[in-house]
Structure formats: C-alpha cells, structure tokens
Amino acid sequence: MNWLMNYLADIPGPLQIGFGGLFALLVMGSILAVALPKFKPGKWDDLKPRMQSWWVMCGLLIGALLLGWQAFTVLFTYISYIALKEYLTLAPTRKEDRGVVLFAYLMVLVSYGAIWINNYMFFLVTIPVYVFLASAVMMALTKRTDGYLATIGILQWGLIVCVFNLGHVAFLMRTPAAEVPMAGAAGLVFFLIFVTQFNDMAQYMWGKIFGRHKISPNISPNKTWEGAIGGFVTTGILFVVLAPYFTPLTFWPSVWIGATLPVIGFFGDITMSAIKRDLGVKDTSLLIPGHGGALDRLDSLMFTAPWYFHMLAYFALDRF
Amino acid sequence: MKKYFRQAIQIFIARPVAHLLIGLDIIGKEHLPTKGPAIVAANHNSHIDTLILLSLFSSRILPNVRPVGAADHFLRTRTLSWVSRYIIGMIPIHRKNAGSGEDLLADCKTAMADGKILVIFPEGTRGEAEEMEDFKTGVARLAEQFPDAPVTPVYIQGAGRVMPRGSKLLVPFNCTAVIGKPIRWSDEGAGEKYNFMKNLKTTIKDLSQDAPPMKWD
Incomplete structure (x- = not known):
C-alpha cells in the first residue's frame, strides 16, 4: 500500500483536486440518478444508464492520464x-x-x-x-x-x-514537464476535456431553465440563445479562474481562450447535429448507454482540441 | 473439455472481435431465448452473421447455442471442418442429400430435443450483400416438430458490408442486430409450413426498419 500512497502523493495538486472534484460530481449524479426517478417516474429514467456511462468514461480517462x-x-x-x-x-x-x-x-x-x-x-x-x-x-x-x-x-x-x-x-500529453510545472501534461489534457464537457452540460442546463429563442430549429431544435450564451459565460469564467492551476497561460491569453473555446465547442456540436440530420439519425450509435454514439460525445472535443492546442502553442508552449 | 474450449474461444476471441473491432448495436435483447429447445432465425449475408449471433448470448447459455450450416461448405477441408465443429459448434446439414429419403434435419431435431438453441439462416445461403432471399422450409419443419419452441426473428444489418460473400477481406463497420418477439408454431393458428415461413420472413423484414439507415451501393 505504501507505493500506492507515494504514487498518489506524486500526482500534481491541481490534478488531485480535479480528480477529486470529478469523483464528487459522479457520486452526486449517481445519487440523483437513483433518487429522481422515485419522485417523478418516467422523466429521469435515462439518467441512470447515463451516469453509469459517465463512470466508465471518467474511469478510462483518469486511468490513462495517471498511467502516462x-x-x-x-x-x-x-x-x-x-x-x-x-x-x-x-x-x-x-x-x-x-x-x-x-x-x-x-x-x-x-x-x-x-x-x-x-x-x-x-x-x-x-x-x-x-x-x-x-x-x-x-x-x-x-x-x-x-x-x-x-x-x-x-x-x-x-x-x-x-x-x-x-x-x-x-x-x-507529450508536452515536456518543464513547460507545465503546475499540473504536468496530464493537467493540460484533463483541463481541455473537463472544460469541453462542462461547456456542453452548462449549455444544456441554461437552455433547460431559461431557453426561449431557438438558434437553428431545423438543425438542433433543443439549442437556444439563452442556453448557448449562459453556457459560454459560465464556461468562460470557469476557464479563466482555473487556467492558472492547469496551464502556463497568463491572464489575458486565458481570457481570450476562455471567451473563444466555449463558442468553438458549440460549433462542433452544431456541426455534428447537421451531419446527423443529413444522415437521418438521432444518435450515431448505441455504443454509450444513455448518451448515444462516440461521435455524440466527441463532437465538441473534435473542434476544441485543435483550437486549445494551437492557442497554447502560440501563447505558452515552446514545444509546438 | 471441448465444451470449455469452445466457450473460451467464443468469449475471449469471437466476442471482442464482434464488439471491439467490428462494433455491434443490439436492439431488443430481452427477446432472446435463454433456454432450449428454441430457434433463432436470421437473415444471412456474411460469415460475420454467425459471429454476431453468437455474440448476442450470455456466456452461461453459449454452450447450448448451436449454429446450423451447410455440410458441403463447412466440411470441405479438414481444418475448416474442425473449426466448424469444435469452435463454432456447428450442426452440419447435408443439403446435397435432399430427396434421398434421409432425414436431413435429424441432427437438428436431436439437438433441440436435448434442449439446445439452434441458430438458423432460413435463406440457406448468403446471397447478395444486404439483400434477402426466399426462405427454405427447414425452419418450418423444425417448428412443426417442436410447436411450443420459440422461433426468435433477428435482423442483422451491415454484416454484408463487413465481409460480403466471396471476399476474404474484413473491413470493420458497425453492425446492428434487431431482435423481435418470438413466434411459435402453436400460436400460428393453422400452423402451415408456407404461412409460417412467410410470416417469419415478413417479421424479419419489418425488424429492418428499426435499424439505422444504411447508405451503401
């Protein structure tokens, strides 16, 4: 057990807190997934498989980040x-x-x-x-x-x-450790994926609560201006607040990326929606229970990954 | 021993190939039989079909699942014959002996009486990729013999694209298996051979509407 304690202690602080926070979110979501269907049967039925899939996806991601x-x-x-x-x-x-x-x-x-x-x-x-x-x-x-x-x-x-x-x-993940002293290359990657998924979720929540004006009813009927803008602002603030712990970005560059990254993620989402519309499907497969296919989950990341990468390369990293 | 060998190969090789390499979406899994005697009838476009159908069953039931195949095809060479019998667990049908008075389905009947689940492709041949041929009567004759045994229709989409007839090249694309409600000879009213087959074929065709659209020509 000693080596395990040493190993965990070697994980950079921000990542320890990041993984811990993710774990707390998963536990909370799972409790809701069990509790909510009891109050309103039928309405929250897909939350349980959705949460189970989140456990698997987060497990794979964190496992791979820790292994190197x-x-x-x-x-x-x-x-x-x-x-x-x-x-x-x-x-x-x-x-x-x-x-x-x-x-x-x-x-x-x-x-x-x-x-x-x-x-x-x-x-x-x-x-x-x-x-x-x-x-x-x-x-x-x-x-x-x-x-x-x-x-x-x-x-x-x-x-x-x-x-x-x-x-x-x-x-x-190949960023030299010396360039990212705060949380290592794994911290950079974790932050990108976390922010991208958080952005999807924030837009969904804002839209669910305040959504009125549809952005593009013929591509994605659930997307509203209220949801999108609420999501952009929430994600942008989260990005600027957390960037110093996970990235070598200084303040103004982090504001620039915080302002643009959520919009780019939204573009990825809406692009995949247009493709699904064209092909006549709602989900791209049944691979991830409660979520749909791999593309349904990766659509935003396919757009945010190069942007985040190039902005980091331009403002902060010498390697790329 | 042989039983465990077959089970191990199916769990550690066949299933990962079907799910991780090719990709398989399953709709209506609750309709699958869990004990024999039972028949699972599917459309047939590719050797991948057998792999997909075997991957649908839980490992506990797998030893009881026996695909039915043509002896003249699968017993051609010694290696192929060994693989067919001991790894796939195939029951060979000597279709060349049709009309000789010999009961071609004898082995199938014995297996069903023994509580096995038979996997049958009623088209009898793989045919053109992603198209359905007419059904042969064998499946109806087995259902007549076991009127209470469930005959579960399965529509497989995409296997003909992964490996069409005549191709040795496996190119992964996701496949979908749509499993329908079982039908029985006994609840067919006047259980009549051609009606039964027509009904089965229509049911499998209807299941194809639940599969995602496939644009391939």
Missing part, C-alpha cells in the same frame, strides 16, 4: 478508430470503397505513430497531406466514377475530425 502518455496514446488511437468507424458506418460509401476504408483505419495507427515517436512535423503532414492524396488516388483506382467526389470528400472529412483533430489531445 503511452497509455493515453493507446486509448486515443482506439477512440479515433471507434469514431471514424461510427462515422463511416452512417455516411454513404460505395461497394468498391471497402479497401480505401480499410486504408483509412490503418492510417489511424500511422497518425498516432507520429505522436508515439513525438514527431510533430510527421503528425502535421500525415492525415492532412499524404493520406489526403493517397486516399484520393486509391479511390480513383477503383475505377468507379459515379459518386467519386462525394465519397472521397466524405472519407476525408471523417479522417480530419476523427483522427487529425482528436490526435491533438494525445499530442498535448
């Missing part, structure tokens, strides 16, 4: 694969494209391989440049031309959001 960048890269390689597969399951493809789809799956490994060997330039050119070119050629070689442009566009859109954009989360 290797475990985290493996976890995100798999998450990118699941997301890309879910996307390509719903998006239209042609019978002849099976080989190109398999190639796209394999390129997930190459892209995360660049993160594993800590080569940022390699990462930057893999998906957006060379996989982009190679997949276009491969699909041309299938010789079927009807629907070519639409299908290659569909495939490449998926590769960018599911593999390249999400990859930035894993690459942040």
